[in-house]
Amino acid sequence: MDKKVDAESVAKSEQNAMNAITIDCVVFGFDEGSLEVLLVQHAEGISKGKWGLPGGWIYKKESTDNAAHRLLNELTGLDNIYLEQLKAFGDPDRFPLRRVITIGYYALVKREDYNIKAGFTASDAKWYKINSIPDLIYDHNEILSYSIQNLRNRVRQAPIGFNLLPEKFTLLQLMHLYEEILGIEMDKSNFRRKILHMKLLVALDEKQQDVSHRAAKLYKFDPDIYKKLTEKGFNFEF
Amino acid sequence: MDKKVDAESVAKSEQNAMNAITIDCVVFGFDEGSLEVLLVQHAEGISKGKWGLPGGWIYKKESTDNAAHRLLNELTGLDNIYLEQLKAFGDPDRFPLRRVITIGYYALVKREDYNIKAGFTASDAKWYKINSIPDLIYDHNEILSYSIQNLRNRVRQAPIGFNLLPEKFTLLQLMHLYEEILGIEMDKSNFRRKILHMKLLVALDEKQQDVSHRAAKLYKFDPDIYKKLTEKGFNFEF
Incomplete structure (x- = not known):
């Protein structure tokens, strides 16, 4: 102390x-x-x-x-x-x-x-x-x-909380963040469709490394869209 | 007093x-x-x-x-x-x-x-x-x-402020409310397209009475959608 x-x-x-x-x-x-x-x-x-x-x-x-x-x-x-x-x-x-x-x-x-x-x-x-x-x-x-x-x-209503993820992440990691904060279980394909529709994410030409399961595609945020959505807000219904 | x-x-x-x-x-x-x-x-x-x-x-x-x-x-x-x-x-x-x-x-x-x-x-x-x-x-x-x-x-982000209008109102009245609160001027046809797209309004089979200009169509809010949007929020970009 x-x-x-x-x-x-x-x-x-x-x-x-x-x-x-x-x-x-x-x-x-x-x-x-x-x-x-x-x-x-x-x-x-x-x-x-x-x-x-x-x-x-x-x-x-x-x-x-x-x-x-x-x-x-x-x-x-x-x-x-x-x-x-x-x-x-x-x-x-x-x-x-x-x-x-x-x-x-x-x-x-x-x-x-x-x-x-x-x-x-x-x-x-x-x-x-x-x-x-x-x-x-x-x-x-x-x-x-x-x-x-x-x-x-x-x-x-805004992409707060996204800064809690590593720079490159999988859709499943992002979904788990939402599930944990909202205290609900989500449907994987529904989540995938909605989040991609928002065009907030950029799909990378990279996959996860060193995982025991099938490696998933990595994404990052589009900084311009991220900034815009932080200021303007959105409505993310699950 | x-x-x-x-x-x-x-x-x-x-x-x-x-x-x-x-x-x-x-x-x-x-x-x-x-x-x-x-x-x-x-x-x-x-x-x-x-x-x-x-x-x-x-x-x-x-x-x-x-x-x-x-x-x-x-x-x-x-x-x-x-x-x-x-x-x-x-x-x-x-x-x-x-x-x-x-x-x-x-x-x-x-x-x-x-x-x-x-x-x-x-x-x-x-x-x-x-x-x-x-x-x-x-x-x-x-x-x-x-x-x-x-x-x-x-x-x-939510339909607050809509309770400031009479029960039946024109699209122009609604636009003026938004213009006044936001302190901006809006484009009439743009506003019309966006607000109708939200399906928040119900078009009535009535027109304005006793106006000197061409009478405009009257609308009211759909109470279910209004309630849903008040709770869930929306994002109204102009």
Whole structure:
């Protein structure tokens, strides 16, 4: 850990912070076909020993966006991540000690690109598979559910999530990414037909190497179409 | 005004409120072909006499959603409006007196369905055309710009805004709604071809009545397709 967690540093940090509003980050990771979320175990306070989304207080002199990046870095070691604001969660009873509103942020990363290291008020930080999430502190299970639903809506409307694949990939790999995020099973030939119809992919003159099954054709994204679809959106119905 | 604005009622109201977080509402109205936004003139405090978005402090015991509805009602008389959360605006310098984060809400209504009545801390409330917005308090011009951009993205992806038209309408009326929200001019035959291709509209066996020009055919929405597109989204490129 870079920072020693002691009562003094925690108290000092809270003194400089706004006392009625926090940030919580939902970082989704994709790894070998499975969708995961980054959780931290609290090292102190009323939630000691429990798991939750990485988050905390906003300093009086930093923007909410900067607070989200700082907190994520302090608690998990993650840096340089594209975090997007999700929404504010404002139920009056969501935090047990007093009225606190939290602003949710979220990100979608390729898990293998990042090293996790628990820090500051976190005693542990790790990736949990979406279908085996423990009981989280406060309303964090609810925030996570909302984020998953939001992610599902978004992958149907824009090619986000495609950056979770290697540069060259098979149609089956792409389908598995969609299946995992949407939590559904898809029909292979139906998927193939629809995705090729979008003209988003460029078929390469290459096949998979070193696989035990019949090698599949590799594809990459057409950068122009990808950019256009990211800005304009599409509607991907399965 | 239903409530008398005096120093006591304002002080009492602030005492029961969270002191670092507010709500601001962007209510878009559509009326006779023009897009407008509802603004209020402040009757007291540092922003007295200036115009801004209807908003204010959140009570300690109400949800953010309830606060948005209450504030809008207190300041403008509007009630029973579908308000949706936009995002939180968290620049550390956005409010001059101290650090305050605001949560934006927004709505899109048929202007003629509502009566506006300034109340509580507002000395006036009125609709302003999108292209003649005055200098607003704090970062409200910025919040409004963000909301307009958000609205433009959304009308391209789902049939929101269609409830701003009468039940039976001409293709030209529908095109003018899109033109006004998107701030662009469209090509009539192009629009006609694309919108009919979506099969969202049902052509009626009726024409406009009492018009000086050649009466145009009337359409209505196919409720099933409308519902499906609202949930699933579409991509409407012009």
